[in-house]
Amino acid sequence: MTVYDVARALPGIEELRDHSRGLAMLDAVLCPEWESRYYSFDAHWSEREQLASMKDGQGDEYTIVLSQAGAFARVFAHESMLSPFGELADGQTWPGVLDGVPEAFAEYLTEPAFTDEDGVHVTTACLWREPADTAWHTGTVEYPDAGDDREDPDGSGRLLHLLVDRSAEAYAEWASDYYETPVDLEAVRHVLALRPLTPEVVATLNPEVELADLAEDIAEIGYPTA
Numbered sequence: 001m002t003v004y005d006v007a008r009a010l011p012g013i014e015e016l017r018d019h020s021r022g023l024a025m026l027d028a029v030l031c032p033e034w035e036s037r038y039y040s041f042d043a044h045w046s047e048r049e050q051l052a053s054m055k056d057g058q059g060d061e062y063t064i065v066l067s068q069a070g071a072f073a074r075v076f077a078h079e080s081m082l083s084p085f086g087e088l089a090d091g092q093t094w095p096g097v098l099d100g101v102p103e104a105f106a107e108y109l110t111e112p113a114f115t116d117e118d119g120v121h122v123t124t125a126c127l128w129r130e131p132a133d134t135a136w137h138t139g140t141v142e143y144p145d146a147g148d149d150r151e152d153p154d155g156s157g158r159l160l161h162l163l164v165d166r167s168a169e170a171y172a173e174w175a176s177d178y179y180e181t182p183v184d185l186e187a188v189r190h191v192l193a194l195r196p197l198t199p200e201v202v203a204t205l206n207p208e209v210e211l212a213d214l215a216e217d218i219a220e221i222g223y224p225t226a
Contacts, residue, residue: 001157003125007136009164020052022192028217029205043222069104070130074123077155082124093121099139125154196226
């Protein structure tokens, strides 16, 4: 799977926004320590932007900026052959990855959060979608035909997996493995549907967390309340 396959499988902007909020809320319940969470959502990244993000703690990540201009997504797989820090890329963003990014998202090409100290965009895959678009767009990339990651050369298939497969089953399976604890499927469905949290749902997901403990997370994520 490459970024082209992912682009065809991703949902529209609003569905992506809602699903990202659900993923972040689930992680907030399952993992009280913010630094150890996988998925996050900042509904107040700026006055006009929200940010959905993922960090796996091993150097891989994605960030998706959501605004009135649409959605701009970058993926970074640190072991990808396309990594700017790999031997093939020679310290530069892989050719084509950022080609065609429209003016509406031009500021994100120099955004310090997405670039290194030399101004190189730390990205192995990039996607964007404006409000009037009927599909996601990507640059035109030629992938090297070498190495063990030829089936997912830019890391987008693996790192955006739970945005492509948005089922409760997919998250429950992933979270059970990642957090090493059983994860209740119905509770996952409740949260991914963005229904207001209840003490019972929270306790089902994590008996060591109470609803009141999540007030700051709920506000940051912009998760619906009763």
